[in-house]
Amino acid sequence: MTTLEDKTYAVAHPELVNWINEVAALCTPDHIRWCDGSKEEYDELCEALVTKGTFIKLNPKKRPNSYACFSDPSDVARVEDRTYICCKRKEDAGPTNNWVEPKQMTQTLHPLLSGCMKGRTMYVIPFSMGPVGSDISQIGIEITDSEYVVVNMHIMTRVGKRVIDALGADGEFVKCLHTVGAPLQPGQQDAKWPTNATTKYIVHFPEDRSIISYGSGYGGNALLGKKCFALRIASVMAKEENWLAEHMLLLGVESPDGQKNYVAAAFPSACGKTNFAMLIPPQSFNGWKVTTVGDDIAWIKPGKDGKMYAINPEAGYFGVAPGTNQKTNPNAMATIAKNTIFTNVAITEDNDIWWEGMTKEPPKNLTDWRGQKWDASLGKPAAHPNARFTAPAYQCPSIDSDWENPEGVLVSAFIFGGRRSTTIPLVYQSSNWAYGVYLASTMGSETTAAAFGEVGKVRRDPFAMLPFCGYHMGDYFNHWLQFGRNLQAPPRVFGVNWFRKDAEGNFIWPGFSDNMRILKWIVQKIRGESNAVESPIGWMPTYDDIDWTGMDFTPEQFEAIMDIDREEWKAELLQHAELFERMYDKLPKEFIFMRELLLSSLWRSPAKWRLEPERF
Numbered sequence: 001m002t003t004l005e006d007k008t009y010a011v012a013h014p015e016l017v018n019w020i021n022e023v024a025a026l027c028t029p030d031h032i033r034w035c036d037g038s039k040e041e042y043d044e045l046c047e048a049l050v051t052k053g054t055f056i057k058l059n060p061k062k063r064p065n066s067y068a069c070f071s072d073p074s075d076v077a078r079v080e081d082r083t084y085i086c087c088k089r090k091e092d093a094g095p096t097n098n099w100v101e102p103k104q105m106t107q108t109l110h111p112l113l114s115g116c117m118k119g120r121t122m123y124v125i126p127f128s129m130g131p132v133g134s135d136i137s138q139i140g141i142e143i144t145d146s147e148y149v150v151v152n153m154h155i156m157t158r159v160g161k162r163v164i165d166a167l168g169a170d171g172e173f174v175k176c177l178h179t180v181g182a183p184l185q186p187g188q189q190d191a192k193w194p195t196n197a198t199t200k201y202i203v204h205f206p207e208d209r210s211i212i213s214y215g216s217g218y219g220g221n222a223l224l225g226k227k228c229f230a231l232r233i234a235s236v237m238a239k240e241e242n243w244l245a246e247h248m249l250l251l252g253v254e255s256p257d258g259q260k261n262y263v264a265a266a267f268p269s270a271c272g273k274t275n276f277a278m279l280i281p282p283q284s285f286n287g288w289k290v291t292t293v294g295d296d297i298a299w300i301k302p303g304k305d306g307k308m309y310a311i312n313p314e315a316g317y318f319g320v321a322p323g324t325n326q327k328t329n330p331n332a333m334a335t336i337a338k339n340t341i342f343t344n345v346a347i348t349e350d351n352d353i354w355w356e357g358m359t360k361e362p363p364k365n366l367t368d369w370r371g372q373k374w375d376a377s378l379g380k381p382a383a384h385p386n387a388r389f390t391a392p393a394y395q396c397p398s399i400d401s402d403w404e405n406p407e408g409v410l411v412s413a414f415i416f417g418g419r420r421s422t423t424i425p426l427v428y429q430s431s432n433w434a435y436g437v438y439l440a441s442t443m444g445s446e447t448t449a450a451a452f453g454e455v456g457k458v459r460r461d462p463f464a465m466l467p468f469c470g471y472h473m474g475d476y477f478n479h480w481l482q483f484g485r486n487l488q489a490p491p492r493v494f495g496v497n498w499f500r501k502d503a504e505g506n507f508i509w510p511g512f513s514d515n516m517r518i519l520k521w522i523v524q525k526i527r528g529e530s531n532a533v534e535s536p537i538g539w540m541p542t543y544d545d546i547d548w549t550g551m552d553f554t555p556e557q558f559e560a561i562m563d564i565d566r567e568e569w570k571a572e573l574l575q576h577a578e579l580f581e582r583m584y585d586k587l588p589k590e591f592i593f594m595r596e597l598l599l600s601s602l603w604r605s606p607a608k609w610r611l612e613p614e615r616f
């Protein structure tokens, strides 16, 4: 081979070395470089990206050691229609995944990969999802020809030699191959954001524990430790090994008496996980504290004590930028004060960053995410709606003291929530585990800019995992049902909806720090310290069960955001039935009966069920 190999440590793993050699022979990079995860490596590659014009070094006085970049306009979000689960049997991928037979997909990819790294360096990134050495952690090796990916992986995962050491001579690892799919001819000048504008493939081979991603450099398409490994591949491992890999934030809640509970919450992409995970309680909540374990992914295992323990497999946040400000998420603002990479935000004239919602008035002379002088009168946002920051987790002021505990944290409740303008009340509790699994399985949400395609359309997004479950969704429901049955006392399950709107289209609920009021009721409910009444869809707090100190929210407003409208719910249940028909072969049979029970309890209730039924 003519490639020049650069490595500062020994690798004793023959399977790994063979794989690297095979990939190098196929992709024909000019150089191979094994990443060591050091600060020097990070700084050097950021510098190289600045020289290339990909990165803009931000004002060191305002944003120390931070960079911004603009992606190609064709490469701004996850591409769900280009994402594939390639297991041997179609029925194992199920009706919610794109499937192609593995051999056929390999044949499709082979010519694309052949010579795809010409003119580039092939980086080998050994990374750990979860603290290195923890029983819950897993190792991956990402091969990539993108420096942007290397520096982002430095922040998002634990990278370097210590991972190679943990792997030893025969440790298991997930093979993650990524290329931007843009080989360079001799003398050809590189694009600032190399990508393949016409061909993209995000491909998973769950049976081989391997991933091939071609043609995109953005986020979940390219940082393969995140969605591809920690969710799609890990969900398959989890099913086989009796654990859970979930699209969930993890937070701790401490009350003034020092009691602490951890909660895991699944909201779809760009529906408030980062905000909720970093919540600061309203001022009136003296002594209540929320701490952050993770903002996107949770790996959950049963402990010997029959309880559930969770870790955050990531080491950083790849968070939605627009809407983040000192009021909505001061902890995130502090987290991104330094050592942060910004993608597709706007840039101010003094080389700092800006996005819609950061301040009321946009600063003058902005450069927009397309790299052009922003003209507000055109009505287009200065930052892309899916603009993101990549920031180290340890910089978060609310980081939990146990966030790197290899044993994980004890989960005592699950919260599920979608983005719904109508129908779904602010909060309710499922009466038992099986109904909780039903609630999560039938969750709907309006689509967001986190995925390429139409925004604002309600779709079923079971467990916020629709784009991330690496196997048949019906099998996944059964796995969840069984998982809880095996536990002595499964966590309580709640549904929330921060996004209900009034007739004028305004959010009824102020959200953000006021979500603490709902979180407090939830935590006290699991401790047996708060009350609820029975509704047609589960347990609900009355107005008096919520702590309203320091907030004006009338009983009438509360009723409006908690009401259950029979006609709306009938339409909702029809959509449950539609989902069930799509996966009838593997649907848990109790779901059929639970749906019937819901329908009958709606029939027996007033057409508009309200919390104070004596009014009717």
Ligand code: GTP
Residues within 6 Å of the ligand: 267, 268, 269, 270, 271, 272, 273, 274, 275, 276, 295, 296, 318, 319, 320, 321, 322, 323, 450, 498, 499, 507, 510, 511, 512, 515
């Ligand atoms: P991914 O990283 O894509 O998985 O998403 P995430 O769930 O972490 O998204 P994030 O927390 O960054 O959500 C951002 C979006 O949710 C922004 O549009 C916020 O304005 C909105 N959001 C978050 N919390 C609230 C809330 O309490 N109320 C309302 N109305 N909007 C919220």
Ligand code: SPV
Residues within 6 Å of the ligand: 077, 078, 218, 219, 220, 221, 226, 227, 268, 269, 270, 296, 318, 450, 451
């Ligand atoms: C999501 O879309 O849910 C994300 C962002 O967390 S990405 O990593 O790009 O998938």
Ligand code: MN
Residues within 6 Å of the ligand: 247, 268, 269, 270, 296
């Ligand atoms: Mn996510």
